[in-house]
Amino acid sequence: MTINSIIKDAEEFEKEYPMPKPEINIKVVGVGGAGCNSLHHLQKLGVKNIDSIAINTDYVHLKSIHARKKILLGGHLTRGNGAGGLPEIGAHAAELSRRELETAFRGTHIAFVIAGMGGGTGTGAAPVVAEIAKEAGAIVISVATSPFRYEKGRIPTAKKGIAAMRRFSDCLIVLDNNKLLDIAPTLPLEHAFGVMDQVIAEMISGVTDTLTLPSLINIDYADLRTIFSYADGNMSTLLYGEGSEEEPEKIVEDALNNPFLDVDYTGARAAIIHITGGTKLTLRNANTVIEGIASRFSDDANIIFGARILPECEGSIRVMAIAVGVRSLVPLEPEGIYEVMPGVVELTR
Ligand SMILES: Nc1nc2c(ncn2[C@@H]2O[C@H](COP(=O)(O)OP(=O)(O)OP(=O)(O)O)[C@@H](O)[C@H]2O)c(=O)[nH]1
Numbered sequence: 321m322t323i324n325s326i327i328k329d330a331e332e333f334e335k336e337y338p339m340p341k342p343e344i345n346i347k348v349v350g351v352g353g354a355g356c357n358s359l360h361h362l363q364k365l366g367v368k369n370i371d372s373i374a375i376n377t378d379y380v381h382l383k384s385i386h387a388r389k390k391i392l393l394g395g396h397l398t399r400g401n402g403a404g405g406l407p408e409i410g411a412h413a414a415e416l417s418r419r420e421l422e423t424a425f426r427g428t429h430i431a432f433v434i435a436g437m438g439g440g441t442g443t444g445a446a447p448v449v450a451e452i453a454k455e456a457g458a459i460v461i462s463v464a465t466s467p468f469r470y471e472k473g474r475i476p477t478a479k480k481g482i483a484a485m486r487r488f489s490d491c492l493i494v495l496d497n498n499k500l501l502d503i504a505p506t507l508p509l510e511h512a513f514g515v516m517d518q519v520i521a522e523m524i525s526g527v528t529d530t531l532t533l534p535s536l537i538n539i540d541y542a543d544l545r546t547i548f549s550y551a552d553g554n555m556s557t558l559l560y561g562e563g564s565e566e567e568p569e570k571i572v573e574d575a576l577n578n579p580f581l582d583v584d585y586t587g588a589r590a591a592i593i594h595i596t597g598g599t600k601l602t603l604r605n606a607n608t609v610i611e612g613i614a615s616r617f618s619d620d621a622n623i624i625f626g627a628r629i630l631p632e633c634e635g636s637i638r639v640m641a642i643a644v645g646v647r648s649l650v651p652l653e654p655e656g657i658y659e660v661m662p663g664v665v666e667l668t669r
């Protein structure tokens with residue numbers, strides 16, 4: 321048998337038994353002003369293979385956002401004017417648009433829900449959006465930002481919103497706006513927010529690239545499901561690091577010491593660790609990065625690892641990790657959800 325005929329046989333085999341192409345639908349959703357701003361910038365930063373949805377009660381702001389789909393929440397309740405800092409209104413507005421949201425999330429495998437906590441729409445509507453995505457069967461990874469210290473009255477509101485988000489998310493990442501004052505105090509406001517958006521973009525691309533681009537050692541959606549089955553109500557987090565192949569230890573430190581995250585990894589019970597490197601990536605350097613990260617987790621943690629070689633990554637290594645069962649170093653509020661206020665529709669019509 322010639323080599324040609326073997327190839328032909330393989331082609332015939334595929335024709336006879338066509339494999340369904342595993343397609344994975346990943347939605348990135350911004351809720352409220354801050355969430356939609358982040359979504360807008362994320363797309364400018366070039367996060368690939370995602371379906372974007374901008375959701376807000378504020379018509380003017382929603383109009384200014386670049387997204388594949390836009391959902392104006394609230395109808396007669398908010399009349400396109402925002403939720404005025406009242407999360408009860410944000411939650412109610414989302415309930416009024418439940419049908420549209422359910423349609424939007426049909427067939428979604430992974431939903432990233434991004435919202436700023438402390439105002440009305442993000443705080444009130446994002447937990448409802450996360451709940452609907454979860455009901456549609458998606459793995460929900462939420463990214464919530466907490467308010468600046470000077471937004472005093474908004475802080476308790478934000479804490480309740482974070483607790484509500486936690487209830488409907490497989491993974492909730494809380495990024496603190498105050499950290500921007502330490503990291504980028506002299507940058508113009510818009511650029512400072514851009515720093516946070518960059519962190520969010522790296523985390524999201526880390527996950528989407530891991531799942532959608534072919535790998536040498538592949539990680540798929542089923543692996544993601546397995547890892548999150550270890551969560552058992554505990555927190556999960558995403559890690560991302562990038563640097564020179566010459567300094568793999570520094571990449572580990574970067575990934576574990578993201579200045580936006582206050583997380584204790586020691587109890588992590590399961591993790592996905594995926595690295596991307598150039599064609600000359602050595603086993604030793606790959607091992608230093610994966611082992612360096614895994615060594616911080618629980619001794620019996622279930623670790624699934626993956627690796628990809630990309631010629632454009634020559635000389636550098638990127639690492640993305642999802643750690644399940646971590647502990648927040650900032651005290652969290654008990655779970656809660658905003659009750660939809662009865663009679664709000666009547667009051668505001
Ligand atoms: N990182 C970041 N945070 C923001 C941005 N805009 C606002 N915030 C923060 O997010 C919180 C919520 O603000 P918004 O998202 O504007 O509020 P909203 O969800 O639209 O709520 P309403 O306007 O009351 O309907 C604020 O208290 C700020 O701390 C932004 O562009 N980036």
Ligand SMILES: [Mg+2]
Nearest residue numbers: 352353378402
């Ligand atoms: Mg707003």
